Amino acid sequence: MPTIAPLAGAAAAGPMVAVYVHEPEQQQAADRDLRHECLVRDALDELRRSLQARGGHLLELHGALPDVFAALHAALPFAALWAHEETWNAVSYARDRRVRAWAKQTGITMHELPSNGVVRRLASRNGWADTWQQRMRSPIVPTPDQILAPAESVSDEAWQALPVAMRTAATPGIAPAWADWQRTGEARAHDMLHSFLSARGRDYRRAMSSPNEAPESCSRISVALAVGTMSIRQAYQAARRRARGLREEHATRRDAEAAQWMHSLVSFASRLHWHCHFIQKLEDEPRLESMHYAPIFDGLRPSEPDLERLQAWRDGRTGYPLVDACMRSLRVTGWLTFRMRAMVMSFASYHLWLDWRQTGPILARWFTDYEPGIHWTQCQMQSGTTGINTIRIYNPYKQAEEHDAAGVFVRRWVPELSALSDADLIRPEHTPLMMQQMTGCLVGRDYPAPIVHHETAYAFARDRMHAIKLMAQQSGSAARVYEQHGSRRTPLNSRTR
Ligand SMILES: Cc1cc2nc3c(=O)[nH]c(=O)nc-3n(C[C@H](O)[C@H](O)[C@H](O)COP(=O)(O)OP(=O)(O)OC[C@H]3O[C@@H](n4cnc5c(N)ncnc54)[C@H](O)[C@@H]3O)c2cc1C
Structure with a gap:
């Protein structure tokens, strides 16, 4: 309850x-x-x-x-x-x-x-982090043992007085593909948090970006937070209790395992803070769901989507194995680790030069944990249209080398490539033709050739983004965005890379 x-x-x-x-x-x-x-x-x-x-x-x-x-x-x-x-x-x-x-x-x-750390009618971001801490540390409201229902609420007479169309609320049952991890009932959500804080989360800080390890090592509470069967305060207080327990348990001796746990708990608590930090932005400016932070970014990317690119990205057929594996897996499971979400968004926005308002709704529909305040502000951040954040253009090849070097994730979701060697899986188009023939996977026939040339697309995006970011800074747009939305804990970072 x-x-x-x-x-x-x-x-x-x-x-x-x-x-x-x-x-x-x-x-x-x-x-x-x-x-x-x-x-x-x-x-x-x-x-x-x-x-x-x-x-x-x-x-x-x-x-x-x-x-x-x-x-x-x-x-x-x-x-x-x-x-x-x-x-x-x-x-x-x-x-x-x-x-x-x-x-x-x-x-x-x-x-x-309020249900979280988001402040309605916030006058200034100064002091917001302190308010967040106060809210997170305040006691959890006890659940009433007894609820008094109005006598007439269940009577046939009252029910019959409602128009028929309002009484029917048929919704389907859970679809099996993601049912196991993604059930949202309160008991399941709290089991999930408990298993994370007591066992699964130990290696969270190291494993959180890996598409292979993260499904187990991340908390997976995002769906419960989005649907409302768990509060951020419950998660935060549980993490603090766990940290306190660890400190007491290991007070007298240095312990590598305890240190690993503490690092993971600190990372987890920061993300709970980010949860509200991002939602606060949409609370303050609801228009961010569909409009850029500053008008200077309007027209940066074409308003009409390049349908060939959009469909290839959506269907996991871009010719970039890790991007394709992420999109195919997301469609089925409803979840991706943060790093992979950032990479697929960055790839769409920079390599394919698609507007986040064309790609964001596809991800929103597929994310079981869709939370508009986090989603739209992250979509804009990974597309470089905030004016205040570091521009990160993820290199999908490097991400594959770092997070799926053995190709486990790619082989699972892009099975047509599974016979290639680990090295060839990163950039299948570089596989010698004879090897492609021997493995039965011809690039261009059985798996698409890269939809864009990485180095060319990267350089184009980097130059355009560098120029527009400079304009945002010179015009004062970036300063305005920082004043209203910037985290007071992180200095304004204008570095482009
Ligand atoms: C383009 C893009 C879109 C995203 N859309 C959503 C969304 O719709 N809903 C959503 O909950 N998260 C979204 N995220 C953030 C993040 O990827 C997910 O919160 C996280 O992967 C959820 O898994 P988890 O519960 O195991 O997270 P954990 O890593 O275990 O973190 C615990 C909780 O902290 C919060 N959190 C973690 N990372 C972030 C972050 N970067 N920003 C804000 N809060 C964070 C979430 O509430 C999460 O449940 C998005 C990220 C990107 C790059």
């Missing part, structure tokens, strides 16, 4: 009913996929059981807001709405405004409470 302040607040105020509204507008949004519906379904089933065990109820409704609330209010009059402050996409932003206006007009009190 999620330990959530709105639930505790509503339960303390009197009889309450929990409501989940399946919104068609959200289900049809460009960043939504069936896999997200399945994950929500999983979480709701467990939530329903937890509420019922406490005497409460979960009402699942279907329709647009605030229409659904208006119909519900007519059937089951209520005095207040309790919710978390949500920083999601443009659809939810517009919906929240409509709901607030409706509540005001109807005389219903709206309580919106």
